[in-house]
Amino acid sequence: MTVMVLLFLTLILVPVAALVHRALGRDTGWFAAVALTGLGAATLPWIGSIADGEVLEEHLPWMPTVDVGISLRLDGLGLVFLLLVLFIGALVMAYSARYFSPQKRTNDYYIWMLLFVFAMSGMVMADDLILLFVFWEFTTLCSFFLINRSGDKAPAPAQRTLLITMAGGLGLLTAVLMIIVATGTTRISEALQHGIWQEDGVFTSVVAVLVVLAAFTKSAQFPFHLWLPDAMVAPAPVSAYLHAAAMVKAGIYLLLRFSPVFQGVAIWQTLLIVCGLITALIGALFALQRHDIKEIMAYSTVSQLGFLVTVIGVGTPTALAAATIHVIAHALFKSSLFMMVGIIEHEAHSRDIRRLNGLQRTMRVSGVITVIACVSMAGIPPLMGFVSKEHLLAGLLSADLGAGLTWLITGLAVLAAVGTFAYCGRIVLGVFTSYTGAGRRDEVHEPMPQDGAHEAPLSFYLPALLPAAAGLVLGFFPQIFDGLVSAAASAASPEEYQAHFALWHGFTVDLALSAVIIVVGLILVLYRVRVDSLIPRTILPFTGVQVVERLRTGSISFGRRVGDLTRTDMHGLHLTVPGILLVGIFIAGLMTAPFVGELTPGHTRPTDWVLIGLLVFFLIGTVITQSRTAAVVLAGGAGFVVAAWYFLLGAIDVGMTQLLVEILTVVVLVLVLRKLPKRFHAVSRTRTVVSATVAIGFGVMAFIAAFALTGRRGQSPVAEWYLENTYDATHATNTVNSILVDFRALDTFGELTVLGVAGFAILALLNSAFSTSDNAPAASQLWVGTPIYNAEDNTTAMRLVFNWMAPFIILLSLVLLVRGHYESGGGFIAALVAGGFFALRYLVAPSDSAVKLRFDYAMVIVGGIMTGAAIGVVGYLEGSYLRPIMWDIPLPWGGEYAFTTALIFDLGIYLAVIGAVLVALDRLGQAQRYPAELLRTHRRAFGTPEGEQHGSAHRYVDPGDVPFEVDPTVDEDETSIQEVRNR
Numbered sequence: 001m002t003v004m005v006l007l008f009l010t011l012i013l014v015p016v017a018a019l020v021h022r023a024l025g026r027d028t029g030w031f032a033a034v035a036l037t038g039l040g041a042a043t044l045p046w047i048g049s050i051a052d053g054e055v056l057e058e059h060l061p062w063m064p065t066v067d068v069g070i071s072l073r074l075d076g077l078g079l080v081f082l083l084l085v086l087f088i089g090a091l092v093m094a095y096s097a098r099y100f101s102p103q104k105r106t107n108d109y110y111i112w113m114l115l116f117v118f119a120m121s122g123m124v125m126a127d128d129l130i131l132l133f134v135f136w137e138f139t140t141l142c143s144f145f146l147i148n149r150s151g152d153k154a155p156a157p158a159q160r161t162l163l164i165t166m167a168g169g170l171g172l173l174t175a176v177l178m179i180i181v182a183t184g185t186t187r188i189s190e191a192l193q194h195g196i197w198q199e200d201g202v203f204t205s206v207v208a209v210l211v212v213l214a215a216f217t218k219s220a221q222f223p224f225h226l227w228l229p230d231a232m233v234a235p236a237p238v239s240a241y242l243h244a245a246a247m248v249k250a251g252i253y254l255l256l257r258f259s260p261v262f263q264g265v266a267i268w269q270t271l272l273i274v275c276g277l278i279t280a281l282i283g284a285l286f287a288l289q290r291h292d293i294k295e296i297m298a299y300s301t302v303s304q305l306g307f308l309v310t311v312i313g314v315g316t317p318t319a320l321a322a323a324t325i326h327v328i329a330h331a332l333f334k335s336s337l338f339m340m341v342g343i344i345e346h347e348a349h350s351r352d353i354r355r356l357n358g359l360q361r362t363m364r365v366s367g368v369i370t371v372i373a374c375v376s377m378a379g380i381p382p383l384m385g386f387v388s389k390e391h392l393l394a395g396l397l398s399a400d401l402g403a404g405l406t407w408l409i410t411g412l413a414v415l416a417a418v419g420t421f422a423y424c425g426r427i428v429l430g431v432f433t434s435y436t437g438a439g440r441r442d443e444v445h446e447p448m449p450q451d452g453a454h455e456a457p458l459s460f461y462l463p464a465l466l467p468a469a470a471g472l473v474l475g476f477f478p479q480i481f482d483g484l485v486s487a488a489a490s491a492a493s494p495e496e497y498q499a500h501f502a503l504w505h506g507f508t509v510d511l512a513l514s515a516v517i518i519v520v521g522l523i524l525v526l527y528r529v530r531v532d533s534l535i536p537r538t539i540l541p542f543t544g545v546q547v548v549e550r551l552r553t554g555s556i557s558f559g560r561r562v563g564d565l566t567r568t569d570m571h572g573l574h575l576t577v578p579g580i581l582l583v584g585i586f587i588a589g590l591m592t593a594p595f596v597g598e599l600t601p602g603h604t605r606p607t608d609w610v611l612i613g614l615l616v617f618f619l620i621g622t623v624i625t626q627s628r629t630a631a632v633v634l635a636g637g638a639g640f641v642v643a644a645w646y647f648l649l650g651a652i653d654v655g656m657t658q659l660l661v662e663i664l665t666v667v668v669l670v671l672v673l674r675k676l677p678k679r680f681h682a683v684s685r686t687r688t689v690v691s692a693t694v695a696i697g698f699g700v701m702a703f704i705a706a707f708a709l710t711g712r713r714g715q716s717p718v719a720e721w722y723l724e725n726t727y728d729a730t731h732a733t734n735t736v737n738s739i740l741v742d743f744r745a746l747d748t749f750g751e752l753t754v755l756g757v758a759g760f761a762i763l764a765l766l767n768s769a770f771s772t773s774d775n776a777p778a779a780s781q782l783w784v785g786t787p788i789y790n791a792e793d794n795t796t797a798m799r800l801v802f803n804w805m806a807p808f809i810i811l812l813s814l815v816l817l818v819r820g821h822y823e824s825g826g827g828f829i830a831a832l833v834a835g836g837f838f839a840l841r842y843l844v845a846p847s848d849s850a851v852k853l854r855f856d857y858a859m860v861i862v863g864g865i866m867t868g869a870a871i872g873v874v875g876y877l878e879g880s881y882l883r884p885i886m887w888d889i890p891l892p893w894g895g896e897y898a899f900t901t902a903l904i905f906d907l908g909i910y911l912a913v914i915g916a917v918l919v920a921l922d923r924l925g926q927a928q929r930y931p932a933e934l935l936r937t938h939r940r941a942f943g944t945p946e947g948e949q950h951g952s953a954h955r956y957v958d959p960g961d962v963p964f965e966v967d968p969t970v971d972e973d974e975t976s977i978q979e980v981r982n983r
Helices: 003-043 045-051 076-099 107-125 129-148 155-183 201-218 227-233 236-244 247-262 266-289 293-314 317-348 364-378 384-397 403-432 458-476 478-491 509-526 528-534 544-566 571-596 606-624 628-649 652-673 685-709 717-730 735-743 745-767 776-783 796-819 827-844 857-877 902-925 932-941 977-982
Strands: 056-063 068-074 886-890 896-900 944-950 953-957 963-966
Touching: 003 045, 003 056, 003 068, 003 076, 003 107, 045 056, 045 076, 045 478, 068 076, 068 107, 076 107, 076 236, 076 247, 076 317, 076 458, 076 478, 107 129, 107 236, 107 247, 129 155, 129 201, 129 227, 129 236, 129 247, 155 201, 155 227, 155 544, 201 247, 201 266, 227 236, 227 293, 236 247, 236 293, 236 317, 247 293, 247 317, 247 478, 266 293, 266 403, 293 317, 293 384, 293 403, 317 364, 317 384, 317 458, 317 478, 364 384, 364 403, 364 458, 384 403, 384 458, 384 509, 403 509, 403 528, 458 478, 509 528, 571 685, 606 628, 628 652, 652 735, 652 827, 652 902, 717 735, 735 745, 735 902, 745 857, 745 902, 796 827, 796 902, 827 902, 857 902, 896 902
Parallel strands: none
Antiparallel strands: 056 068, 886 896, 944 953, 953 963
16 A cells, blocks of 8 residues: 555545444444554554655646645654554544444534544645645644534634634745745755755744744644633544644644754744743643643643643754654553543543542542553653653753753753643542542532442443553553654654663663652642642633633724725715726726737727617616616616627627526526515615716726727737647637636636535525515515516416427537537536526426425535546546546547547536526525514415415415415414514
8 A cells, every 4th residue: 555545545534434424323433443443554564664764755746837746755753643643543433433422413523533534644644835734724624623513612612723723824834835935846855955944044044933833823832822722622532633643743743844954943942942841831730720620631731742842942863752752652641531531521420620539439440541541641650651751851951052051941841740740640639539638638629429420331441441551561662663763753853863762771860850750749749739729720810712712803893893984885985996996997098008009990890889789778778767677677688789799709608608697697686576676766866967977987988998908919829829729739629618628627626616605605695584584575565466476377478488498408508518628618608508497497487386496406516516626636647637638439420529528527517507506596486484473464465365285384375376485383473573583
């Protein structure tokens, strides 16, 4: 298996798990655990070769012209993090299968968690700066959605987390762009070898600050540490993965990856060491303040990350090797502890250590697991945490910063480690024992009865037991990591390094410091009641969360105030600034026209003046009419004139598009008219005069500018190239269509995605409470006596025509789709023709129930976008995404048909456009559903019950025989008008 295949399999696992979830429900976690374990096992053979210095590299072109591709590179550093992502992910998935109740909706949970695995795997293997940034931001989005789905209290913490981490993402984006411009490459391995890092100190310092900003926001370093405890609203499995192997480890990985070029850079070392020590100290202090074990765990992660950042800031090979081994140890004990927090909360129904005293009587196995993991985190031999903590101290002592400063840094780190020991004892003794230090109960706070708590089943605590047991066993054999950590440290350092890990190194300074930590920590644990009384619960009059929330709400308030300065329903004010701009463009156009080229006569024909006359007629009629129906007809007539103009000029594709858009626009406007009064409201004469003057003035300016500039230059070089080379390059004779689906397919795919998003926006808008106004029944009565009011009578002739035309419309749509590569047509035009079919189907139907769609049109949009994206992957056979591939297919009657994958891309456009049209038609064409209070008023004035049942709603018919439906869930007698409006 290759690294590219591994990344692809982590992505494929997402839809597969979604399908498996339909059959297994929450037990999908077991399936995901087995799959991730298999992927992790497949990477194990790479350890030996990578430890020997080999690097696995693969490259798949994406946008070759700008040197962007899917470049993957796996060295020792990447492999360490990849193993954690896969194996810790497998444990969390297995744990999730029993953490959530069978009734809990978990489909989206597994999707986002497995996408998290994919994003982290891609990030640690990426050897392209653009790809690194994409995966970096993907992890941010995954964490946001996982936190946000966690209940009613989750949205605010999720938003704060997103704002902080995305701010760091902007810093990384800036750094990535600066590196690409300065080094001339997007490959990370090549960029880090460039000489500019030594030649340009300013550039190096600026990039260092930007990388630090990105890493600090992601790894919760001071002053951005607040988001991590704030995100504890997420369930225990999310927290376990986020803390042990995913989100917070992404920042550590970024610092280690860029460490070789910043070693010795003053601002890099200063920021990492100072902020890392502050984070380690305040994390330990805040953990000692809290009583919620999940909060304690969160702040302990903050503190442990501070250790890692400080050691990375020291930057010596010894320190970088220590940081790497501590990343492994931290992942083991922290994943186990967070899973145990979930088990305790699940079985004892509390996380407060003031109420959880004495759980050892009912949850002995859970107590043992928690003790093992806490002992490892506290740095007590013979566990893995002791080995990594001892090497952290050795790494700090290896700093080349002078004896005084080195010992100051190490002393502060020892103080933070003492705090780690103290809060580990606080967790174990506060939750599982009834120990009364200093002669009285610890944490007096109405202890809960423990009779209801019971031990979790084996399948629940096994995923937490495994990493804790691994930390115990590996503490005796840490040398197993020598080769892998050596390769990782060498990748993070400008020089080669050989690590040697052992449980016993003899009597050393770092061993003495470890002993000091244990002794002082034991004293604090023994006198923890007195220590707890000395620790202030509040240090500042505000919290970090309050600061971020005030910044967030303040920025929203500021934006609203700025918007209020220009927010108005008066069109004139909206046109003021664009009008001034248009005047400037008009003047500039007239001044530059003579220099563009000589005016070529003969472009204006007599038919142009005829069309202009018709256009003026329709536009004047649209402006002066008071009838909304007439306005729609006249505006549509103006559109048809423009379409005819395109046809006369030879722009067949553009003309067909304009014509079909006008047809569908008129249909949609007719559907909208049912919700509006028949006539426009009256306006003052002054406003009419001013508006007419402004409109005519701008119209005259636009006409003069167009006339002055049109025809002053010949064919552009780009246009000539397309005309000369399109057939040779794509076998297409329709140059316009070929540009859209061949040469600029990526642009078209972006527009296709935007169209799909617009379709969903329309769906959301028409589903909203604002799509039905409370005066709609009365407004509809304004159409009584007009043809638009009686659907049964006014569609007889059209229904007859439609029944004959429908097959030909569909056939024409398919013909236009297939021939678009060679003649006028294409996916967009073909979809508009098909949209015309659906529009006619709606117009000829006597009621909404007769034409209601039997399929999910929203999925048609998704299918179109997915088709366009999927066919782009086939282009990799030719070297890049969305590059079309052509095959000559023999025809039975002779000759060949040049089939190209661009036709499949056109099919994606076809589906997406049809889906967007159906969204508007179906939602606008539905019968209105009105609350009973409004209906009662309407019925008294206009209608009588027909007594006919339609599904769950009563059907009423008014004198105009227009059906409308009533929501039966709304009580006629008790619902007030104000309540209706609130709905």
